[in-house]
Amino acid sequence: MAERIGGRHFAFDEWSRGGSWLHRLDARWKLAAALAALLLTALRGEAWMAAPLPLLLALAARLPAHALAWRAAAVLPFAAVFAGMSWLAGDSTRAAALLWRPYVSALWVSLLMAATPLEEVLAAAARFGAPRLVLEVMHFIWRYLGVLSEQAWRMRTAAAARGADRSFEVSAASLAVLFAASYQRALRVHRAQLARNGGGLR
């Protein structure tokens, strides 16, 4: 539930800076191809046979295929619940589909994000007409996610050190302080952006 947001969550940042043929492809092509793969996975019953394809592509692009396979497994707990219910209801074909469809879809998304830096994906989405404000906010969230997570983790540690752990009020006060601090930080960042003559997504 409350796990630390840190190193391994930012692995895509590292992977997406590679220089393979897949990394060098235009992000618009990669985004369109990934969406097409997702649609096929959602609509075609035989798409499970394409499951090794994203992993083979990852290997060809010198990406850690086993790590991508592991990341995609994040969808399995949710999927297992509904697959289990379908299986108990006697619909095993459906149960299997409820497991492999989300997993194969997550593999394709992981491959896209491992082979393409987020800002290129966002720029491609902007070219496809996605609302610009949403993309700029996404870019900003990803930039400051680690910063605020570290701050939250330090606050947690500090509260525990003061012996104030596991109290509703302490947690609420921590979040209030964190929110006020992020608000102030946002204003400072904005002034810094103005001083540097703008910033954000190109």
Add this chain to the structure above:
Amino acid sequence: MHIPDGYLSPPVMGVLGAASLAGVAAAARKASQALDESRVPLMGMAGAFVFAAQMINFPVAAGASGHLLGGALLAITLGTAPAVVVMTAILAIQALLFQDGGVLALGANVFNMAMAGVAAGGWAWQAFGGPGRRRLAAFAAGSLSALAAACLALAELAASGIRIPGAALGLALGIFALTALLEGAITAAVAAALESVQPGLLGRTHGSPRRALSGLLLASLLLAAAGFLIASSLPDGLEHLAEAIGITGLERAVLAAPMPDYEAKWLGGDWLQKAGAGLLGLIVTAAVCWAAGRWISRWRSA
């Protein structure tokens, strides 16, 4: 509740995707007018805050704990339209980089959590707010926001033809109710603490509590009852509904060409019928809530 890819039927996915696209575009336009040019840092930082807030545990009973979901708190602090944009950005980041929720299902997840969830929170904050009632308003905003999002997700899964046995449905609704109460309590506690840390960050509200209270109770009861009926009548009851309305004939024409093998393997024959009836149920629910809202607002201004 983040719906992954491969769970929603094409009609459900398409309709919710279109609704989200239009809703988010409108919210983005409105947010651009509502906030000054520091809006991108403000909204981005608020989004990063919601992620970071997931690491702060709120102890409940018996060793269990929960964390802030955030939709209502964003609506209270930033206003509804900016909160819709921030929540959409959060969901997109989760889908792309955390494998939490699908990319094709993003339309549905945005509809549930960023649009319905945030709007319910923002509405409750406005309806309940007023002198001395801000804690109650924040609690209602958090609870309603979480409850609306979860019930919609469940109804969409049911409308897509996913079987949810009666016992599991009861369990799910129980968990939803607990989650909603917890989100309400967390939102109220954080809003109260925020008011003492830095007054002025909470949005202004001017509601007339007593009438809003009864109206809100009525609307939420209607929503809950309708949502429960949609979900629990699936898959059998909806077939009768579909036959009664005549979607059955329509289905064959639409289904003939594009995806001949799809229906048999994936949803067992009559998915469009079920999905159509499910969507119809959702639309009826929305219409009832809209009408109730109109009635309440007229009643309040009278």
